[in-house]
Amino acid sequence: MSLEVVERIDKVFGHLELKLVVDSGKVESKFTVTQDARFIEVVLEGRSYLEAPVIASRICGACSIAHFLASVNALENAMGVELPEDAMILKDAMNKAQIAQNNIVHLFFLALPDYYGLKTLGELLSKKPDLVKIGFKLNSLSLKAVDLLGGRIVNPNTYSVGGFRKDLARDRIEKVVKTLREAEDYAKQVLEKVIELELPELEDPAPNYVVVQSPQGYLNTSNNLYGSDGEVFLGIDYTKYIEEKIVEYSNSKAYYYKGKVFYVGSRARLNAYHERLLGYEDYISKILKESNNPFSNIKAKALEILYTIVDVRERLEEFLDKKPKLRTEFKVRAGEGVGVLEAPRGLLIHHYKVDNEGKITYANIITPTAFNSRHIEVSATKLGERVLEANGVDVGELQRKASMLIRAYDPCLPCAVHVTVLKSER
Amino acid sequence: MTWNLMDKCCDKCWHTLEYPCRNYVRCRIEGPLCHDDPECRKKRENRIKEILYGRTGFKIKVPMASCTIAAGAEEVYKAVLDEVKSRGINADVTISGCMGMCYMDPWIELSKTDMPSAIYANVKPNEVSKIISEYLSGDVSNAYALRNRTGKAKGEDKVPLLEELPAWKNQIRWVSRNCGIVNPESIEEYIALGGYRGLDRALRMEPEEIIEEIKKAGLRGRGGAGFPTWLKWKIAREQPGDVKYVIMNADEGDPGAFMNRLLAESDPHRVLEGLIIAAYTIGASKGFIFVRAEKPLMAERLSKAVEQARKYGLLGKNILGRGFDFDVEVILSAGAFVCGEETALIAAIEGRTRPRQRPPYPATKGLWGKPTIINNVETLAHVATIMAEGWKKFASMGTEKTKGTKMFCVTGAVQRTGAYEVPVGTTIKKLVEEIAGGPGEGRRIKAVQIGGPSGGCVPANLLTTPIDYETLQKAGAIMGSGGIVVIDDKSCMVDVAKFFTSFTVAESCGKCFPCRIGMKILYDTLTRITEGKGREEDLEILRELGEIVRSASLCALGGTAPNPVLSTLRYFEDEYLAHVRDKKCPAKVCRNLVEYWINPEKCIGCGTCKQNCPSNAISGEPGKKHVIDVSKCIRCGQCFIVCPVGAVEKR
Amino acid sequence: MVKVIVNGKEVEVSEGSVVLDAIKKAGYSVPTLCFFKGVYNEAACRMCLVELPNGKLVPSCAYPVSDGLKITTDSERLRKTRRMVLELILAVHKMKCYQCARKGGFCLLLDFAKEFGVEGIPVCAECPLHGEDCLLVKGEPCLGFLTIAGCGSPCTREGTPCFGCRGPVTREDVIETAVKRFIEHGVDLRDLHSRMKLFWSSFPQFKHVFDLVLKYEKKYMGEKK
Numbered sequence A: 001m002s003l004e005v006v007e008r009i010d011k012v013f014g015h016l017e018l019k020l021v022v023d024s025g026k027v028e029s030k031f032t033v034t035q036d037a038r039f040i041e042v043v044l045e046g047r048s049y050l051e052a053p054v055i056a057s058r059i060c061g062a063c064s065i066a067h068f069l070a071s072v073n074a075l076e077n078a079m080g081v082e083l084p085e086d087a088m089i090l091k092d093a094m095n096k097a098q099i100a101q102n103n104i105v106h107l108f109f110l111a112l113p114d115y116y117g118l119k120t121l122g123e124l125l126s127k128k129p130d131l132v133k134i135g136f137k138l139n140s141l142s143l144k145a146v147d148l149l150g151g152r153i154v155n156p157n158t159y160s161v162g163g164f165r166k167d168l169a170r171d172r173i174e175k176v177v178k179t180l181r182e183a184e185d186y187a188k189q190v191l192e193k194v195i196e197l198e199l200p201e202l203e204d205p206a207p208n209y210v211v212v213q214s215p216q217g218y219l220n221t222s223n224n225l226y227g228s229d230g231e232v233f234l235g236i237d238y239t240k241y242i243e244e245k246i247v248e249y250s251n252s253k254a255y256y257y258k259g260k261v262f263y264v265g266s267r268a269r270l271n272a273y274h275e276r277l278l279g280y281e282d283y284i285s286k287i288l289k290e291s292n293n294p295f296s297n298i299k300a301k302a303l304e305i306l307y308t309i310v311d312v313r314e315r316l317e318e319f320l321d322k323k324p325k326l327r328t329e330f331k332v333r334a335g336e337g338v339g340v341l342e343a344p345r346g347l348l349i350h351h352y353k354v355d356n357e358g359k360i361t362y363a364n365i366i367t368p369t370a371f372n373s374r375h376i377e378v379s380a381t382k383l384g385e386r387v388l389e390a391n392g393v394d395v396g397e398l399q400r401k402a403s404m405l406i407r408a409y410d411p412c413l414p415c416a417v418h419v420t421v422l423k424s425e426r
Numbered sequence B: 001m002t003w004n005l006m007d008k009c010c011d012k013c014w015h016t017l018e019y020p021c022r023n024y025v026r027c028r029i030e031g032p033l034c035h036d037d038p039e040c041r042k043k044r045e046n047r048i049k050e051i052l053y054g055r056t057g058f059k060i061k062v063p064m065a066s067c068t069i070a071a072g073a074e075e076v077y078k079a080v081l082d083e084v085k086s087r088g089i090n091a092d093v094t095i096s097g098c099m100g101m102c103y104m105d106p107w108i109e110l111s112k113t114d115m116p117s118a119i120y121a122n123v124k125p126n127e128v129s130k131i132i133s134e135y136l137s138g139d140v141s142n143a144y145a146l147r148n149r150t151g152k153a154k155g156e157d158k159v160p161l162l163e164e165l166p167a168w169k170n171q172i173r174w175v176s177r178n179c180g181i182v183n184p185e186s187i188e189e190y191i192a193l194g195g196y197r198g199l200d201r202a203l204r205m206e207p208e209e210i211i212e213e214i215k216k217a218g219l220r221g222r223g224g225a226g227f228p229t230w231l232k233w234k235i236a237r238e239q240p241g242d243v244k245y246v247i248m249n250a251d252e253g254d255p256g257a258f259m260n261r262l263l264a265e266s267d268p269h270r271v272l273e274g275l276i277i278a279a280y281t282i283g284a285s286k287g288f289i290f291v292r293a294e295k296p297l298m299a300e301r302l303s304k305a306v307e308q309a310r311k312y313g314l315l316g317k318n319i320l321g322r323g324f325d326f327d328v329e330v331i332l333s334a335g336a337f338v339c340g341e342e343t344a345l346i347a348a349i350e351g352r353t354r355p356r357q358r359p360p361y362p363a364t365k366g367l368w369g370k371p372t373i374i375n376n377v378e379t380l381a382h383v384a385t386i387m388a389e390g391w392k393k394f395a396s397m398g399t400e401k402t403k404g405t406k407m408f409c410v411t412g413a414v415q416r417t418g419a420y421e422v423p424v425g426t427t428i429k430k431l432v433e434e435i436a437g438g439p440g441e442g443r444r445i446k447a448v449q450i451g452g453p454s455g456g457c458v459p460a461n462l463l464t465t466p467i468d469y470e471t472l473q474k475a476g477a478i479m480g481s482g483g484i485v486v487i488d489d490k491s492c493m494v495d496v497a498k499f500f501t502s503f504t505v506a507e508s509c510g511k512c513f514p515c516r517i518g519m520k521i522l523y524d525t526l527t528r529i530t531e532g533k534g535r536e537e538d539l540e541i542l543r544e545l546g547e548i549v550r551s552a553s554l555c556a557l558g559g560t561a562p563n564p565v566l567s568t569l570r571y572f573e574d575e576y577l578a579h580v581r582d583k584k585c586p587a588k589v590c591r592n593l594v595e596y597w598i599n600p601e602k603c604i605g606c607g608t609c610k611q612n613c614p615s616n617a618i619s620g621e622p623g624k625k626h627v628i629d630v631s632k633c634i635r636c637g638q639c640f641i642v643c644p645v646g647a648v649e650k651r
Numbered sequence C: 001m002v003k004v005i006v007n008g009k010e011v012e013v014s015e016g017s018v019v020l021d022a023i024k025k026a027g028y029s030v031p032t033l034c035f036f037k038g039v040y041n042e043a044a045c046r047m048c049l050v051e052l053p054n055g056k057l058v059p060s061c062a063y064p065v066s067d068g069l070k071i072t073t074d075s076e077r078l079r080k081t082r083r084m085v086l087e088l089i090l091a092v093h094k095m096k097c098y099q100c101a102r103k104g105g106f107c108l109l110l111d112f113a114k115e116f117g118v119e120g121i122p123v124c125a126e127c128p129l130h131g132e133d134c135l136l137v138k139g140e141p142c143l144g145f146l147t148i149a150g151c152g153s154p155c156t157r158e159g160t161p162c163f164g165c166r167g168p169v170t171r172e173d174v175i176e177t178a179v180k181r182f183i184e185h186g187v188d189l190r191d192l193h194s195r196m197k198l199f200w201s202s203f204p205q206f207k208h209v210f211d212l213v214l215k216y217e218k219k220y221m222g223e224k225k
């Protein structure tokens, strides 16, 4: 007996299909990105270092800050820009604020209804109005923080290679601090709710991950990567460790870490660096119980919301009493650089070569969802087998569980499809 | 010095300016009323006869109005005077106003006891002598028309009577009755012809009764909007306060309309009489005559009329002993079209500029914040006539909604240009074809533009529309002041619209944006179309923008300015489309859209065109066919004009 | 007191008020441009037009109230009319916004242009209003001169030169001034071209705009030499 279940996944950013082929007890899954290809890397070539981050930020409306900063990091590395520490901290704050905001959107608007056996946010709103209202509130507060730090809620404009364009006024920082203080309590409430959710059982068939190494604390900028096998390597060497394969049936590519399927994202971050999260031990111990379950990504996300909100606030409070130095002088020069960054959905890599006018001659971008796509397939296969064992061939259940799983990864397709075969031929 | 009809007949007449006699006006003709003296009666009768037929029994009348003067009346007048003097003829040479039949200008009228009054048209100064000799010899066969027949003169029956002329017989001369008859510079003549009887009657009535009378007559303003005159007066009358004003709007500014000028130049006392009645009715003690400085004769005649009326107590304190004080000031306007608009007119008198938003209407808050009525010259002339003749006769003419008659100026492609008075409701066709004679042999009326730059074009197939405020509005035109321009097939409708639009663009006061900028953009778009650079979307722009300008402008100038564009667009869209789509001007008017070529069948090879072409576009050997190089042709049209055999044609 | 019905809602206002007072009292608003209460109420701009039941459009800032007067403040027709009037006003506006004296002030035209989606005002109109100095002076390749305003200039406010993401202004005189200024301040024209192509190359009007830019560059570069 053979059966094909094709599910168009809703409530994700972009368009994708998951095809499960069930053939005499065996399951095969294909993760197909149906979103049209975009040619961002081609667009980037020939652009100046001032324009590149602006273009890059347009890759994704949800995580524009991540793309912007990864692009900036890559260019700063390429041209050897030494940022003042304050600028680094503020840059991280920008990124973290966005991680918080993205995670909130993911939880409330996309993933959470699944865990209450519901379809949409609307249904959730009528069932759990208090929870959803907190979500809304939290979303708007975090957006405000993003707005204040980035200049607007998408496509940041306060920063360009070399630092922040202007000094952030003190009252603006005060506003961020105030906003985040207000958000903190809500974040805690959400975390406490989410952490208690019951997850579908699933054992990760490929428990390998790659994250950005975070020397001081959690989620901070660095140029190193860290693999689940303990290997620490330079971002610029990513091609030595991570191998890329073209997938015919999808507009996205597949990636392997040292030949193995791996995952990135909140769960990876938490699994790698949970010791560094001081003050959250109770929560962490609860989450880690299921750390090998891909579904637990949503719990890790909830934790990150709280952490980022508190962390950004604490760091900005230090800024209140000093005049931070946010910009540095630098010389435009030729070079090659890789920017690695923990985007809301996991590892993001921007890789550029620039000429001595600061124009980009080569660009490569790999996004979290691209890294995750293979892992999604293997998990989905595993999940399919489990469902088959437990319920027999139940198409409805298969579809439901599979799409729930995919949503738990929080894939973002507009990011994933910027890559094209065309490009690699150039 | 002969006795003047306006003077005392004898010492028994006690009328003075300080203590005026109530019957002063009536007494002039019917009198004497306060004493019975056959001598005095005789005096009056003789004087009236003198006025009407001349002292000498031979009267020569030369019309003196701006239009006839332009046609050469002054020279004719001089020639007549010279002739009379040199021949020692005993004749009264007087002036009169204009009859409104411009195509006859200049004309002279000769009348002698026992002879028919004969009118000679298009007189040249050197013909005067012959005309007088002929007439005196009892021969009228060369006259253009006769006022009456006596059966005694030679050739009488070959000459039509004036009222038999097609241009005359369809008219009803109600307000223009005295035009061309009365001497406009003489109050005496006006009174002899029954003038100021309306005022006399009005002053014997209560203001409310006058309003009622005008209401029953059904008079609507002739200035353009057709607002019921009685209502305007009533509103103004009911306003509290003693200071009120009346204004005569003699600022006629539409190109193609001259009936106000004609009336005021030919019969100024009639309009003044109307103004005095209006003032009495609303209780105003001060009036203004707002007249264009560009029409000096009109201003002069009106000023003279005011002076004379003042001299005889028809203006001033205690008019006709009714305890009613009223005086008039003539104000010269600088001559902007917009100053005809009520609020702009008021602003101009106050020394400001530009219209203001209505309401408040002038009738409640006008000149210097006081209740003010503004009436058109013709409206006031109607008032005077209605008050003299009674409302019934007036109300028996016209349509259900609009009573009475209206003067129209018919110009353009017609044989008999002129100002004609017809009952409201007369069809355009009758006015244009029967009265004005149509465009003449071989030409076809394409459209009729009614209401000047604020009006619209009515196409030939709607010529049977009766002229009335409402019907014209429905057809996309307006009655306006009554200018009618007849357009024949030699005119391009886009060009016509452009012409009228250029007028309003220049005349917009610039206060409000839709009119100031919108009209300019309309004009630019039209220009583009006539230059062959139009696009099909332009028609939509014209339509939309026209609507917006119409509804959003502050005053009626902007509110009506798009009419020419909108109406031509409505009826002649095909012509517009020919311009924008095929880049052709069907009437071959728009310069950039015509191509000149030489018809080889007609060309005689004279070379004139070649010599005159400024851009050397024409080539050809003498005696051979010439050709135009289209790429070099700048479309100046020189060759078209100079070719002796009409071989240059447009296509 | 007289009763006025604004969009079906009854309000009472004192005699001698204008329709605008009634509209405000009823909680509605209409755009006004030339109206400054007690200073200028000449009803010249025609932005505040409202509709009477007979279909007439009258300016609310000057039209006196009367008992039982019914007015409509919003309709397809009114919006269209106001929009068109605004377009007309902008059509003759000089658009030398960078010279605007209203530093730190407000610009109603700009506000309305945003509200009605009328293009024509460049982003650089906003810098003076926010009290910002022109970035061109610092040699930054700012496209604010040529970009349709309405975004609130978040970028230039943060010191980032405009990237033109809202698309180009097509008015020739605006383009001319812009190019003139670019050249005056010695901004690298190649940088600018690259920037223009960044967001504008997909706009249908781009070719037209770019041709004009090149035309005036030629003109003013020539002059400079």
Ligand SMILES: Cc1cc2nc3c(=O)[nH]c(=O)nc-3n(C[C@H](O)[C@H](O)[C@H](O)COP(=O)(O)O)c2cc1C
Pocket: B220, B221, B222, B223, B224, B225, B226, B227, B229, B249, B250, B251, B252, B253, B254, B337, B338, B339, B340, B341, B342, B343, B374, B375, B376, B377, B379, B380, B481, B555, B556, B557
């Ligand atoms: C632009 C414009 C020009 C006008 N010109 C004249 C004019 O020349 N003569 C005139 O009597 N009325 C003119 N009017 C009409 C007057 O505003 C007013 O309606 C008229 O004088 C009222 O008189 P009535 O009631 O006797 O018609 C004009 C109106 C507008 C809007």
Ligand code: SF4
Pocket: B338, B354, B355, B507, B508, B509, B510, B511, B512, B513, B515, B516, B553, B554, B555, B556, B557, B558, B559
């Ligand atoms: S409509 Fe024209 S003439 Fe009338 S106020 Fe406006 S700009 Fe002036």
Ligand code: SF4
Pocket: B598, B602, B603, B604, B605, B606, B607, B608, B609, B610, B626, B639, B642, B643, B644, B645, B646, B647, B648
């Ligand atoms: S003027 Fe007329 S006839 Fe003479 S050459 Fe030209 S086209 Fe021929």
